[in-house]
Amino acid sequence: xxxxxxxxxxxxxxxxxxxxxxxxxxxxxxxxxxxxxxxxxxxxxxxxxxxxxxxxxxxxxxxxxxxxxxxxxxxxxxxxxxxxxxxxxxxxxxxxxxxxxxxxxxxxxxxxxxxxxxxxxxxxxxxxxxxxxxxxxxxxxxxxxxxxxxxxxxxxxxxxxxxxxxxxxxxxxxxxxxxxxxxxxxxxxxxxxxxxxxxxxxxxxxxxxxxxxxxxxxxxxxxxxxxxxxxxxxxxxxxxxxxxxxxxxxxxxxxxxxxxxxxxxxxxxxxxxxxxxxxxxxxxxxxxxxxxxxxxxxxxxxxxxx
Amino acid sequence: xxxxxxxxxxxxxxxxxxxxxxxxxxxxxxxxxxxxxxxxxxxxxxxxxxxxxxxxxxxxxxxxxxxxxxxxxxxxxxxxxxxxxxxxxxxxxxxxxxxxxxxxxxxxxxxxxxxxxxxxxxxxxxxxxxxxxxxxxxxxxxxxxxxxxxxxxxxxxxxxxxxxxxxxxxxxxxxxxxxxxxxxxxxxxxxxxxxxxxxxxxxxxxxxxxxxxxxxxxxxxxxxxxxxxxxxxxxxxxxxxxxxxxxxxxxxxx
Numbered sequence: 065x066x067x068x069x070x071x072x073x074x075x076x077x078x079x080x081x082x083x084x085x086x087x088x089x090x091x092x093x094x095x096x097x098x099x100x101x102x103x104x105x106x107x108x109x110x111x112x113x114x115x116x117x118x119x120x121x122x123x124x125x126x127x128x129x130x131x132x133x134x135x136x137x138x139x140x141x142x143x144x145x146x147x148x149x150x151x152x153x154x155x156x157x158x159x160x161x162x163x164x165x166x167x168x169x170x171x172x173x174x175x176x177x178x179x180x181x182x183x184x185x186x187x188x189x190x191x192x193x194x195x196x197x198x199x200x201x202x203x204x205x206x207x208x209x210x211x212x213x214x215x216x217x218x219x220x221x222x223x224x225x226x227x228x229x230x231x232x233x234x235x236x237x238x239x240x241x242x243x244x245x246x247x248x249x250x251x252x253x254x255x256x257x258x259x260x261x262x263x264x265x266x267x268x269x270x271x272x273x274x275x276x277x278x279x280x281x282x283x284x285x286x287x288x289x290x291x292x293x294x295x296x297x298x299x300x301x302x303x304x305x306x307x308x309x310x311x312x313x314x315x316x317x318x319x320x321x322x323x324x325x326x327x328x329x330x331x332x333x334x335x336x337x338x339x340x341x342x343x344x345x346x347x348x349x350x351x352x353x354x355x356x357x358x359x360x361x362x363x364x365x366x367x368x369x370x
Numbered sequence: 371x372x373x374x375x376x377x378x379x380x381x382x383x384x385x386x387x388x389x390x391x392x393x394x395x396x397x398x399x400x401x402x403x404x405x406x407x408x409x410x411x412x413x414x415x416x417x418x419x420x421x422x423x424x425x426x427x428x429x430x431x432x433x434x435x436x437x438x439x440x441x442x443x444x445x446x447x448x449x450x451x452x453x454x455x456x457x458x459x460x461x462x463x464x465x466x467x468x469x470x471x472x473x474x475x476x477x478x479x480x481x482x483x484x485x486x487x488x489x490x491x492x493x494x495x496x497x498x499x500x501x502x503x504x505x506x507x508x509x510x511x512x513x514x515x516x517x518x519x520x521x522x523x524x525x526x527x528x529x530x531x532x533x534x535x536x537x538x539x540x541x542x543x544x545x546x547x548x549x550x551x552x553x554x555x556x557x558x559x560x561x562x563x564x565x566x567x568x569x570x571x572x573x574x575x576x577x578x579x580x581x582x583x584x585x586x587x588x589x590x591x592x593x594x595x596x597x598x599x600x601x602x603x604x605x606x607x608x609x610x611x612x613x614x615x616x617x618x619x620x621x622x623x624x
Binding site: 252254255256257258259260261262263264265268272273276277 | 424426429454455457458461462464466468469470471472480481483484485530533534537
């Protein structure tokens with residue numbers, strides 16, 4: 065074989081480099097996939113053990129209201145009713161999202177449409193700063209300011225869903241706001257021009273065209289905020305009161321899936337029913353965050369401009 | 371030709387973006403029910419001038435405007451002038467077709483909705499009339515409730531024109547309305563403009579000199595922020611007075 069042919073058949077240096085880069089990035093992504101799958105597998109195997117090993121009825125788990133896994137009731141079934149926590153989690157999530165949405169949309173409109181310079185120079189950094197504050201700080205402020213405030217106004221202990229809602233409202237506000245800002249900024253300038261040129265006022269233009277065009281992005285922001293609220297553990301645990309009771313009002317101590325998990329997981333023995341029951345709560349959380357994720361993807365897909 | 375009534379008059383209009391003077395004293399008058407074309411090389415200020423006539427330049431920061439522009443005898447830059455009312459009277463079609471991401475129907479009645487019109491029959495009637503005037507009714511009458519973004523570029527532009535017509539303006543400003551379209555769509559729009567001339571005063575900015583010569587009654591030639599010449603389109607193209615006009619029209623620059 066002559067040397068030229070040999071050189072042509074051999075892999076070039078560039079091709080080898082290319083291959084090496086491909087392998088390195090493939091390795092990185094596989095590691096992430098393996099970790100995610102391992103977490104799912106672990107949580108699922110523990111969480112499902114409650115139902116398969118300990119023979120707890122799934123429906124009873126979701127619908128009973130008494131949470132004391134160590135105690136068996138009259139019929140000999142362990143008392144693992146997760147309904148109070150489910151209601152608590154959904155309660156604080158939905159309420160905080162409902163309160164945060166108008167504030168976030170209003171703030172975002174101000175930052176992008178009304179005072180874009182002030183928005184970019186002052187408000188955007190402030191919002192980003194808020195996103196970065198650790199949740200324990202929010203929880204601590206909630207504990208020392210919000211809870212006493214509620215106690216003074218409504219009586220009781222001050223702990224409860226209302227306090228949790230308030231803390232989560234402040235926590236998710238920056239998330240929802242900055243995502244709404246992005247959605248509004250992505251609305252093409254020519255939509256605004258067209259509306260104004262047809263004799264639209266600024267407010268008509270914002271409410272009829274800009275918000276409508278940005279709606280999928282805004283909804284995604286709200287669902288992101290809800291996902292964050294649903295999964296937040298520490299700050300909520302500090303202000304909600306941690307009583308695994310079905311909440312009857314907003315100012316009596318309650319609990320969420322996350323707050324029961326954080327306060328309980330260190331005090332149970334691996335493999336026991338008490339421990340498995342907590343893993344079932346974790347599995348529920350995981351499934352819910354999966355649902356939020358799918359919801360976000362679905363909204364994004366629906367909102368694509370065709 | 372009988373002397374036609376003036377709809378828009380402007381005197382010594384200057385405009386600067388920061389330190390850059392884009393318009394250096396423009397005085398132009400526009401006659402009712404005719405098509406006036408503004409031609410000139412890129413960056414000569416013709417689009418900037420057009421956008422003054424319905425105050426779209428208000429949206430740009432750091433713009434300084436002086437001089438006088440009157441629509442129907444009323445100074446549109448006087449303090450307290452109602453910009454919203456002005457823009458209803460002086461409609462605008464942009465270079466890029468820019469329908470809203472709504473249905474064709476909702477696009478056409480957008481201006482009426484802003485004005486608070488709710489009666490279904492009135493709206494239906496306005497949609498049909500405007501789309502017919504914009505010569506697109508036959509193409510879209512069976513899909514009025516589909517997204518306007520699903521149409522082709524030329525169809526979108528005609529829906530945008532219908533959207534302006536629905537508001538029943540007196541003047542229609544068109545900023546290079548066919549430069550993003552194919553020749554067939556351009557011809558359709560040109561024919562439509564000729565049809566509309568009887569009812570509206572039309573001012574069109576165009577890069578396409580054949581287009582200006584085909585459809586306009588009068589033509590103004592812009593160069594470097596000034597109007598070099600304005601006259602009947604025939605005179606401008608066949609017998610221009612100024613050397614610059616002749617050079618531009620014969621393709622020696624621009």
